[in-house]
Amino acid sequence: DTGVSQNPRHKITKRGQNVTFRCDPISEHNRLYWYRQTLGQGPEFLTYFQNEAQLEKSRLLSDRFSAERPKGSFSTLEIQRTEQGDSAMYLCASSLTSREETQYFGPGTRLLVL
Amino acid sequence: RKEVEQDPGPFNVPEGATVAFNCTYSNSASQSFFWYRQDCRKEPKLLMSVYSSGNEDGRFTAQLNRASQYISLLIRDSKLSDSATYLCVASPYSSASKIIFGSGTRLSIRP
Numbered sequence: 001d002t003g004v005s006q007n008p009r010h011k012i013t014k015r016g017q018n019v020t021f022r023c024d025p026i027s028e029h030n031r032l033y034w035y036r037q038t039l040g041q042g043p044e045f046l047t048y049f050q051n052e053a054q055l056e057k058s059r060l061l062s063d064r065f066s067a068e069r070p071k072g073s074f075s076t077l078e079i080q081r082t083e084q085g086d087s088a089m090y091l092c093a094s095s096l097t098s099r100e101e102t103q104y105f106g107p108g109t110r111l112l113v114l
Numbered sequence: 115r116k117e118v119e120q121d122p123g124p125f126n127v128p129e130g131a132t133v134a135f136n137c138t139y140s141n142s143a144s145q146s147f148f149w150y151r152q153d154c155r156k157e158p159k160l161l162m163s164v165y166s167s168g169n170e171d172g173r174f175t176a177q178l179n180r181a182s183q184y185i186s187l188l189i190r191d192s193k194l195s196d197s198a199t200y201l202c203v204a205s206p207y208s209s210a211s212k213i214i215f216g217s218g219t220r221l222s223i224r225p
Contacts, residue, residue, distance in 0.1 A: 033213075040217065040218075042218055043158065043215045045213055045214075091157060101146070102160055102163070105157040105158050105159065107156070108157050
């Protein structure tokens, strides 16, 4: 499968714990995006990378959230001291820089904070 | 007011019907527009891009009205498999943080 992959697919954690999610983009794609989606809403932009550089971050991304893409390939999203409000689907997408960018999404990581 | 607004539905239509969704966007700097389809508990998948001249892909037709800042999606001869949530997307070239998804319109096709 050459699409975007995410691990784990599901994560249940207790409030206050740290969690880390991984995203592997489509191999030739240089842009990688993280989104959060809650029930009944569309995906909300969190941050994006072009190669290894994190170029933009949403104000939704509090200081408990950090994302990295150290070698310009896979990316990790870490949430520290999780809160119940962090429960959501975390989606990763990748694209190839072009005039019209089409983003391809991974299957997401569903997080439940108890 | 949301930057991209859609009627949440649900639209419940019989198989074979024609159904149309509209979406409005508030950021006049938006340059690229898309419709994504999202099945229950799955990731969004690109359905089609939306061009100024309008475009068609089989039973699906997308149109853009820049003056009124709205985008439409028309589905003809609907199939049971078209049941899903349809997400409207508006995006400027200049800022990825401004890629905005609508909340989605739920469509349910009944036999």
